[in-house]
Amino acid sequence: MKAMLTGFVAIAVIAVGANLILDNAGFAARDVQSGAAVRLD
Amino acid sequence: MLRMALALVLSLALTGVAQAQSTDRSQTGGAQTLEDIMARQEGLKVDDSFRSEATGDPTRAAPITGQLGTLGGVSDPELWRAMRYDTADISVQQRGPAAAVLVQDGGMVWLDFRDGPLRRYGGWLLLGTLAALALFYVIHGRIKIDDGAAGTTVTRFTAIERFGHWLLAGAFVLLGVTGLLVLFGRLFLAPTLGKEVNTALLIWSKWVHNNVAWAFIIGLVMIFVMWVVHNIPNRTDLVWLSKGGGLLFGHDHPPAKKFNAGQKIIFWSVILFGGSIALTGVSLLFPFELPLFAKSFEWLNAAGLPQMVGYGELPTVLAPQEEMQLAQAWHAILAFVLMAIVLAHIYIGSVGMEGAFDAMGSGEVDEAWAEQHHSIWLEEVKEAEAAKTPAE
Numbered sequence: 001m002k003a004m005l006t007g008f009v010a011i012a013v014i015a016v017g018a019n020l021i022l023d024n025a026g027f028a029a030r031d032v033q034s035g036a037a038v039r040l041d
Numbered sequence: 042m043l044r045m046a047l048a049l050v051l052s053l054a055l056t057g058v059a060q061a062q063s064t065d066r067s068q069t070g071g072a073q074t075l076e077d078i079m080a081r082q083e084g085l086k087v088d089d090s091f092r093s094e095a096t097g098d099p100t101r102a103a104p105i106t107g108q109l110g111t112l113g114g115v116s117d118p119e120l121w122r123a124m125r126y127d128t129a130d131i132s133v134q135q136r137g138p139a140a141a142v143l144v145q146d147g148g149m150v151w152l153d154f155r156d157g158p159l160r161r162y163g164g165w166l167l168l169g170t171l172a173a174l175a176l177f178y179v180i181h182g183r184i185k186i187d188d189g190a191a192g193t194t195v196t197r198f199t200a201i202e203r204f205g206h207w208l209l210a211g212a213f214v215l216l217g218v219t220g221l222l223v224l225f226g227r228l229f230l231a232p233t234l235g236k237e238v239n240t241a242l243l244i245w246s247k248w249v250h251n252n253v254a255w256a257f258i259i260g261l262v263m264i265f266v267m268w269v270v271h272n273i274p275n276r277t278d279l280v281w282l283s284k285g286g287g288l289l290f291g292h293d294h295p296p297a298k299k300f301n302a303g304q305k306i307i308f309w310s311v312i313l314f315g316g317s318i319a320l321t322g323v324s325l326l327f328p329f330e331l332p333l334f335a336k337s338f339e340w341l342n343a344a345g346l347p348q349m350v351g352y353g354e355l356p357t358v359l360a361p362q363e364e365m366q367l368a369q370a371w372h373a374i375l376a377f378v379l380m381a382i383v384l385a386h387i388y389i390g391s392v393g394m395e396g397a398f399d400a401m402g403s404g405e406v407d408e409a410w411a412e413q414h415h416s417i418w419l420e421e422v423k424e425a426e427a428a429k430t431p432a433e
Contacts, residue, residue: 001402001403002200003200003201003203003204003207003404004203004207004401004402006204006207007203007204007205007206007207007208007210007211007260008207008211010204010208010256011208011211011212011215011253011256014252014253014255014256014259015249015252015253015255015256016252018252018254018255019248019251019252027327029328032137032327032328033137033328035134037134
């Protein structure tokens with residue numbers, strides 16, 4: 001069962017990591033699809 | 042164009058039967074007639090090339106100095122028609138390839154498909170699979186180890202194999218559940234739990250779906266690398282299949298290596314469907330950056346496949362939005378099929394078969410179970426062990 005739980009923890013780590021990396025790399029839709037002249041919020 | 046493409050890709054016949062018609066438009070000077078409007082409202086296919094192609098020709102237009110001359114040689118209705126059919130030369134300040142498409146009518150076909158056949162057939166596929174599994178359990182019960190457990194165990198999957206499996210499995214369940222919430226939330230959850238709850242669930246689902254996708258892809262690569270050697274079809278698979286795996290027809294369990302034919306079907310479904318789902322998923326994660334379908338349709342056209350089944354050539358020029366719509370449709374269709382297959386896999390690996398879960402739980406399976414379901418593999422393992430043990 002240890003491998004199963006490690007797998008589940010890895011999913012969480014990968015997901016949070018992917019989110020951090022992609023957000024900081026400017027891949028968020030608000031960065032890619034809009035410019036300075038667009039007000040989203 | 043999109044309708045024709047979807048029809049092939051989805052292999053689900055669109056409900057409205059297209060009917061060609063020839064209409065005399067001399068009364069309206071070539072503009073659409075009451076018959077055109079009525080036909081469109083009835084959902085019949087109207088050949089609207091008389092509108093889509095009437096977008097003006099500056100080279101033949103009256104000069105601007107003439108009585109009927111227009112600026113640019115194109116009248117306002119002609120310009121609006123060009124915008125409506127996405128043939129106008131639009132320039133925008135906005136970034137992104139899709140920004141210059143002002144009207145994309147394929148979007149309605151996609152929306153109708155997503156709200157109609159996709160939900161209907163996909164939902165029933167999953168419910169039908171669950172019902173079939175429940176029925177199988179009621180009729181057949183749990184597949185037991187015929188002569189009882191031996192008490193001695195043999196290692197079936199190592200820790201890294203189990204890790205890869207659960208990485209993929211956990212990610213798949215999360216992606217499946219969140220995908221279903223995104224597709225069905227507005228239909229079932231918003232009216233029952235309220236729109237606020239549905240909104241919170243959708244925001245959470247979107248985050249999970251977008252980010253857990255990477256864990257799924259890593260798990261997919263891991264199990265492919267680890268298990269592809271064991272999943273190459275061979276002659277024992279034919280014997281196994283001809284005996285129905287010994288599951289449906291009594292206790293005559295056919296011999297199998299590490300993976301039997303049934304497991305190989307699961308493996309290749311996960312690899313091929315999962316791979317295609319991952320590819321379209323990444324295409325959807327980075328909108329308009331990785332268009333897949335125009336190129337795929339070119340290959341299919343060249344191979345002559347769509348022509349062979351009577352669809353004619355598939356469109357190879359697609360609006361950026363059409364690429365995304367096709368990616369979503371294909372992503373969801375394959376996901377439904379794979380979910381149905383995986384439901385059966387989860388059943389047989391848990392309640393459906395005594396001793397099966399141990400293989401992925403602890404990694405150690407009972408020798409009697411191994412003898413019953415994977416006899417050739419057990420022999421190979423024992424021979425390898427005997428070879429390792431030094432002779433005394």
